[in-house]
Amino acid sequence: MTGQGLLHMRYISTRGQAPVRDFAGVLLAGLAEDGGLYVPESWPTLTPADWRGLRGLPYAELAARVVQPFIGDSVPFAALQAMCRDAYAGFGHPAVAPLVQLDTGLWTQELFHGPTLAFKDMALQLLGRLFDHVLTARGARVTIVGATSGDTGSAAIEACAGRERVDIVILHPEGRTSEVQRRQMTTIAAANVANIAVAGTFDDCQDLVKAMFADAPFRAEMHLSAVNSINWARIAAQVPYYAAAALALGAPDREVAFAVPSGNFGNVLAAWVARRMGLPIARLVVASNHNDILARFLAANDMSVREVAPSLSPSMDIQVSSNFERLLFEMLGRDGAATADAMARFRAEGRMPIPDAAWKRASAVFHGFRLDDAGTLAEIRRLHDATGYLADPHTAIGIAAARALPGPRGVPMVAMATAHPAKFPDAMEQATGLRPPLPTRLADLYERPETYSRAPNDLAAIEALVRVTVLRNAA
Numbered sequence: 451m452t453g454q455g456l457l458h459m460r461y462i463s464t465r466g467q468a469p470v471r472d473f474a475g476v477l478l479a480g481l482a483e484d485g486g487l488y489v490p491e492s493w494p495t496l497t498p499a500d501w502r503g504l505r506g507l508p509y510a511e512l513a514a515r516v517v518q519p520f521i522g523d524s525v526p527f528a529a530l531q532a533m534c535r536d537a538y539a540g541f542g543h544p545a546v547a548p549l550v551q552l553d554t555g556l557w558t559q560e561l562f563h564g565p566t567l568a569f570k571d572m573a574l575q576l577l578g579r580l581f582d583h584v585l586t587a588r589g590a591r592v593t594i595v596g597a598t599s600g601d602t603g604s605a606a607i608e609a610c611a612g613r614e615r616v617d618i619v620i621l622h623p624e625g626r627t628s629e630v631q632r633r634q635m636t637t638i639a640a641a642n643v644a645n646i647a648v649a650g651t652f653d654d655c656q657d658l659v660k661a662m663f664a665d666a667p668f669r670a671e672m673h674l675s676a677v678n679s680i681n682w683a684r685i686a687a688q689v690p691y692y693a694a695a696a697l698a699l700g701a702p703d704r705e706v707a708f709a710v711p712s713g714n715f716g717n718v719l720a721a722w723v724a725r726r727m728g729l730p731i732a733r734l735v736v737a738s739n740h741n742d743i744l745a746r747f748l749a750a751n752d753m754s755v756r757e758v759a760p761s762l763s764p765s766m767d768i769q770v771s772s773n774f775e776r777l778l779f780e781m782l783g784r785d786g787a788a789t790a791d792a793m794a795r796f797r798a799e800g801r802m803p804i805p806d807a808a809w810k811r812a813s814a815v816f817h818g819f820r821l822d823d824a825g826t827l828a829e830i831r832r833l834h835d836a837t838g839y840l841a842d843p844h845t846a847i848g849i850a851a852a853r854a855l856p857g858p859r860g861v862p863m864v865a866m867a868t869a870h871p872a873k874f875p876d877a878m879e880q881a882t883g884l885r886p887p888l889p890t891r892l893a894d895l896y897e898r899p900e901t902y903s904r905a906p907n908d909l910a911a912i913e914a915l916v917r918v919t920v921l922r923n924a925a
């Protein structure tokens with residue numbers, strides 16, 4: 451199971467109407483053709499003895515062994531090990547995802563030691579390397595295009611910079627991202643990276659990306675692809691840190707529980723996958739800000755869309771959580787037609803009808819929690835007063851959730867720390883009077899030269915800039 455037998459792993463769509471693919475095919479495809487999301491045809495499991503055998507491994511080695519069953523024979527194990535080592539070598543902490551104790555029975559796991567100081571790096575650093583490997587084997591290239599209002603763009607760029615088989619072009623709305631966010635994207639000097647500042651809003655940028663994908667000849671010529679959060683490989687690459695935390699706290703011989711600041715439901719879904727693989731995870735707390743569709747669903751089976759309102763935890767300002775469909779598919783007994791029907795009604799009516807039995811299955815494991823901005827600032831302040839620890843607004847919501855819904859039977863609770871506090875200096879100052887400094891490896895961010903193009907909100911102009919980047923690197 452752990453690295454020796456490379457079994458073939460097949461993936462099916464949650465809507466049941468797309469071709470079955472292997473891991474490499476799912477990595478490159480992203481979304482399935484029927485609009486569904488890919489999931490493993492069956493869940494790999496490890497025995498308690500297998501899990502015990504993974505205790506104490508360095509993070510990169512553990513990651514290779516936990517991810518391997520999902521990759522199957524798509525990538526040789528030695529190559530996967532090398533990619534994992536390389537992916538996590540640049541992190542700012544030797545443990546990669548260290549646990550910090552905050553109270554009796556309460557820990558936080560820091561997932562923000564990657565190059566962009568947010569947990570997206572944990573998966574994307576490995577994804578960029580997997581893309582290169584799979585594309586090299588196929589003799590192919592792709593062009594990743596995306597739009598960002600700030601955070602996800604920099605994590606995607608850091609993941610792809612310098613990759614041999616990938617070009618990446620990220621659009622951001624000119625003058626509408628924070629300076630830190632812009633500089634994290636525009637100071638990465640690599641020939642395969644292009645940043646475009648668009649004269650428009652984030653929605654304009656997203657519309658331009660959609661228009662590029664809809665332009666079939668352009669899409670085919672440029673081999674357009676995406677690394678958004680519905681890509682199965684991102685979920686798979688997030689499972690190892692749950693395993694690392696659980697093993698460190700005594701699993702498989704002792705239960706553990708997690709509280710996860712959630713937006714698109716990708717991070718907490720990875721925790722559920724870890725549970726499905728055999729780790730004794732007693733409870734998963736889904737933590738939200740005032741954009742609380744997941745909390746309302748888990749409390750009262752109310753899956754209804756409301757307006758998104760901005761908060762101090764912007765990466766959780768989401769009302770339609772794209773990865774929820776994977777859980778829905780499981781709760782509906784893996785019935786693709788029923789899943790497609792529920793999603794169609796959700797889109798049409800803004801409310802998802804979920805049978806009571808399915809909701810009960812979800813709410814037996816997942817518990818919802820909601821905290822508004824005032825509560826978030828109060829939690830940051832309380833935690834700092836009690837322990838000296840500085841938690842960013844996303845993490846603070848997770849910690850408050852862990853305190854409000856402690857694990858049953860006194861099991862240890864781990865709150866996931868999804869961003870470094872230095873990414874949100876204004877909120878931190880408001881709560882504590884302190885502005886956390888950037889880690890030393892990023893301290894010169896304001897001195898680094900920036901490279902980006904500027905473009906009007908015009909499809910032809912953007913496509914011309916994408917083509918220049920791709921042709922420059924095609925030679």
Ligand SMILES: *Cc1c(COP(=O)(O)O)cnc(C)c1O
Nearest residue numbers: 712713714715716717765868869
């Ligand atoms: C992306 C992100 C989240 C939400 O994670 P999902 O996988 O979308 O639920 C939470 N916190 C931070 C800081 C993030 O960047």
